[in-house]
Amino acid sequence: MTDRKNILEVKNLSTYFFTDNGVVRAVENLSFKLQEGSTLGIVGESGSGKSVTALSIMGLFKGTTGRVVEGEIIFEGKDLLKLSEEERRGIRGKDISMIFQEPMTSLNPVLKIGEQISEAIIEHQNVGKSEAMEQVVQILKDTGLPRVESIVNEYPFQLSGGQRQRVMIAMALVCRPKILIADEPTTALDVTIQAQILDLMRRLKERSGTSIIFITHSLGVVAEMCDEVLVMYCSRAMETGNVKDVFKDPLHPYTRGLMASIPKLGERVEELYTIPGNVPNPRFMPKGCKFAPRCSEAMDICHEEEPPFFDFGGGRTSRCWLCSNGREVK
Amino acid sequence: MIQKNKSPAPLIVKDLKVYYPVRRGLFGKLQHVKALDGVSFEIAKGETFGVVGESGCGKSTLALAIAKLVKLTSGQIILDGEDISHYSASQMQPVRKKIQMIFQDPYASLNPRMTVRDIVAEPLIIHNVCKSSKEVDEKVIELLRQVGLDDYHANRYAHQFSGGQRQRIGIARSLALDPILVIADEPVSALDVSIQSQVLNLLSELKKHMHLTYLFIAHDLSVVEHISDRVGVMYLGEFVEVSDRDDLYNRPLHPYTQALLSAIPSIDPEEKKERIILEGNIPSPINAPSGCKFHPRCRHCMPICKELSPKKSVITDKHYVYCHLYTEKDKKE
Ligand SMILES: Nc1ncnc2c1ncn2[C@@H]1O[C@H](COP(=O)(O)OP(=O)(O)OP(=O)(O)O)[C@@H](O)[C@H]1O
Ligand SMILES: Nc1ncnc2c1ncn2[C@@H]1O[C@H](COP(=O)(O)OP(=O)(O)OP(=O)(O)O)[C@@H](O)[C@H]1O
Ligand SMILES: [Mg+2]
Ligand SMILES: [Mg+2]
Numbered sequence: 001m002t003d004r005k006n007i008l009e010v011k012n013l014s015t016y017f018f019t020d021n022g023v024v025r026a027v028e029n030l031s032f033k034l035q036e037g038s039t040l041g042i043v044g045e046s047g048s049g050k051s052v053t054a055l056s057i058m059g060l061f062k063g064t065t066g067r068v069v070e071g072e073i074i075f076e077g078k079d080l081l082k083l084s085e086e087e088r089r090g091i092r093g094k095d096i097s098m099i100f101q102e103p104m105t106s107l108n109p110v111l112k113i114g115e116q117i118s119e120a121i122i123e124h125q126n127v128g129k130s131e132a133m134e135q136v137v138q139i140l141k142d143t144g145l146p147r148v149e150s151i152v153n154e155y156p157f158q159l160s161g162g163q164r165q166r167v168m169i170a171m172a173l174v175c176r177p178k179i180l181i182a183d184e185p186t187t188a189l190d191v192t193i194q195a196q197i198l199d200l201m202r203r204l205k206e207r208s209g210t211s212i213i214f215i216t217h218s219l220g221v222v223a224e225m226c227d228e229v230l231v232m233y234c235s236r237a238m239e240t241g242n243v244k245d246v247f248k249d250p251l252h253p254y255t256r257g258l259m260a261s262i263p264k265l266g267e268r269v270e271e272l273y274t275i276p277g278n279v280p281n282p283r284f285m286p287k288g289c290k291f292a293p294r295c296s297e298a299m300d301i302c303h304e305e306e307p308p309f310f311d312f313g314g315g316r317t318s319r320c321w322l323c324s325n326g327r328e329v330k
Numbered sequence: 331m332i333q334k335n336k337s338p339a340p341l342i343v344k345d346l347k348v349y350y351p352v353r354r355g356l357f358g359k360l361q362h363v364k365a366l367d368g369v370s371f372e373i374a375k376g377e378t379f380g381v382v383g384e385s386g387c388g389k390s391t392l393a394l395a396i397a398k399l400v401k402l403t404s405g406q407i408i409l410d411g412e413d414i415s416h417y418s419a420s421q422m423q424p425v426r427k428k429i430q431m432i433f434q435d436p437y438a439s440l441n442p443r444m445t446v447r448d449i450v451a452e453p454l455i456i457h458n459v460c461k462s463s464k465e466v467d468e469k470v471i472e473l474l475r476q477v478g479l480d481d482y483h484a485n486r487y488a489h490q491f492s493g494g495q496r497q498r499i500g501i502a503r504s505l506a507l508d509p510i511l512v513i514a515d516e517p518v519s520a521l522d523v524s525i526q527s528q529v530l531n532l533l534s535e536l537k538k539h540m541h542l543t544y545l546f547i548a549h550d551l552s553v554v555e556h557i558s559d560r561v562g563v564m565y566l567g568e569f570v571e572v573s574d575r576d577d578l579y580n581r582p583l584h585p586y587t588q589a590l591l592s593a594i595p596s597i598d599p600e601e602k603k604e605r606i607i608l609e610g611n612i613p614s615p616i617n618a619p620s621g622c623k624f625h626p627r628c629r630h631c632m633p634i635c636k637e638l639s640p641k642k643s644v645i646t647d648k649h650y651v652y653c654h655l656y657t658e659k660d661k662k663e
Contacts, residue, residue, distance in 0.1 A: 190549040191550075191551065191595075195593040196607060198595075220594065220596055223597045224595045224596070247599055248599075258524060263553055263556035264552060265551070265579070268556075272556065273527060274524065274527045278495070
């Protein structure tokens with residue numbers, strides 16, 4: 001890896017939900033690093049714990065039964081998990097901000113767009129209303145929204161999906177955060193609007209050096225936006241590494257399965273590849289590797305013992321017994 | 331596959347318009363969102379017709395209009411030789427089973443409190459197609475097997491299934507009545523890639539075995555390329571280009587189609603594509619631009635584009651486009 005410093009380091013994170021029907025182990029012993037000024041993509045099966053990882057970093061479990069049960073989240077040398085709620089609120093929205101998966105539910109329907117965004121500014125910066133509103137107009141213009149002067153006086157329902165998403169992005173960026181967590185920011189959008197938004201995020205990254213965690217189903221978006229990638233399955237990290245390396249030569253059979261499943265432009269096949277089987281029932285988790293029951297390359301040991309991480313240097317790791325030629329990490 | 335034989339095309343749509351009335355404020359002027367503004371096409375038996383286009387261009391409205399779930403402003407819908415454009419709700423009742431819909435969100439479209447058996451059996455019972463409850467049970471099991479689910483799944487509740495399995499249940503239900511036309515509105519958009527490929531394969535397989543005809547709406551152009559025989563590109567309530575799949579992807583003609591195709595992210599991190607970023611937003615369907623509706627965002631905009639809406643230019647018998655770049659020639663002659 002280059003000598004850039006890590007702005008965020010997640011170490012052995014486990015986050016559980018304590019529901020009436022038992023414990024949901026949403027994130028299990030997860031570790032990764034985010035380098036300053038770089039973009040990390042998180043991909044993986046639906047329900048694999050991507051959003052919960054983001055919520056753990058934000059510390060947003062109010063109203064749920066969720067709780068970080070183990071691990072450290074080091075931001076600028078401090079373990080966020082050791083801070084008070086008060087201190088975390090000061091970081092949230094200012095140093096670390098997030099774009100949520102559903103823009104509809106995360107905008108306040110009865111507040112005008114301008115008011116929603118200026119609220120965040122007033123909370124974190126020592127400025128008055130009119131100055132805040134000037135900043136709002138500027139950041140909305142930066143996102144490429146048309147007729148900004150009128151949009152600040154409109155309500156969320158009056159905007160199209162793509163416009164709403166850009167408002168969310170503006171809101172997340174208005175305090176120039178050091179880390180931006182974007183959870184499926186473009187999934188609901190069509191490719192042309194997606195391209196506009198990716199372009200916007202790239203420009204912001206160049207201009208303000210923001211580090212980004214980008215959660216998405218789209219491997220194409222990862223290839224285009226991210227420097228590093230983290231592949232998750234069943235609450236765990238399966239593979240990490242530089243995007244170019246991982247996409248060119250995926251080490252983990254699950255990553256290979258994901259790459260093979262997507263229809264590729266210009267490639268006419270009768271049938272798409274599918275990973276056999278389904279995600280295991282959380283109540284009957286396999287004893288060994290969680291992917292073993294679906295893995296065509298599984299060996300005896302895979303069904304018996306969960307593999308550790310094997311490290312190949314440069315951030316390249318894989319949780320797979322086939323990779324046991326790498327250096328083992330706990 | 332698109333040969334014209336004796337039996338009528340499953341679907342013919344002629345100059346279809348759907349305008350939604352909207353009022354700005356309590357006493358505001360009544361205006362119309364022109365969600366569909368003159369759409370014509372047909373789908374041949376056994377064909378998959380893919381529809382792509384920007385968010386808000388009218389794709390879902392097209393699906394709803396064909397199923398007569400929104401009021402048509404004008405135009406014709408001919409289903410299996412029968413003109414249903416003016417049918418009332420009661421006249422639609424016997425026709426309804428011929429058109430089935432698969433929706434985007436498998437989580438929202440199934441009732442979590444019903445068992446899988448009840449969900450799949452419901453249309454069979456409503457339309458009275460089975461003689462006994464034993465026959466219903468048999469048919470349900472047959473349908474579940476067709477979509478790759480097992481007998482023992484029948485007694486479970488929908489919420490106990492994964493996204494891909496739920497989408498299968500929805501598909502089993504939509505096939506219960508041997509539909510003439512299956513309309514799938516973003517059927518895989520909410521699914522992750524590994525489940526997406528399962529559902530796409532299932533749809534192709536069913537099409538082969540049951541000779542189904544699909545209207546397939548999606549915003550992922552690689553998905554549409556994979557599944558479709560023919561593709562229509564929509565912009566602001568109109569088709570701007572319609573073609574057989576290969577020609578459309580190899581030789582996109584409309585500047586909007588070109589922009590769409592250039593915007594698809596590639597999974598090869600080394601590939602740096604030249605991307606056509608469309609400036610500005612999709613204009614309001616209430617006050618659509620004059621002339622060609624795409625002209626304010628078009629790289630090739632010419633004076634005529636602002637004044638005159640382009641006529642259909644037939645490129646081959648399977649490929650046509652509405653764009654002045656391709657009509658200029660005719661005019662000079
Ligand atoms: N509030 C909650 N209470 C109980 N369980 C929860 C809660 N939120 C999430 N979970 C569970 O935690 C696990 C991880 O969920 P998460 O939302 O992180 O998945 P994801 O990877 O973001 O999936 P998707 O791609 O579908 O968004 C899932 O099994 C989910 O059901
Ligand atoms: N009930 C309604 N009343 C008023 N306007 C409507 C209504 N339903 C849809 N519209 C408008 O009609 C236009 C077409 O909407 P439609 O849902 O068909 O788009 P779409 O192509 O399916 O978009 P998406 O890709 O986002 O699903 C949009 O401008 C939308 O705002
Ligand atoms: Mg999520
Ligand atoms: Mg739609």
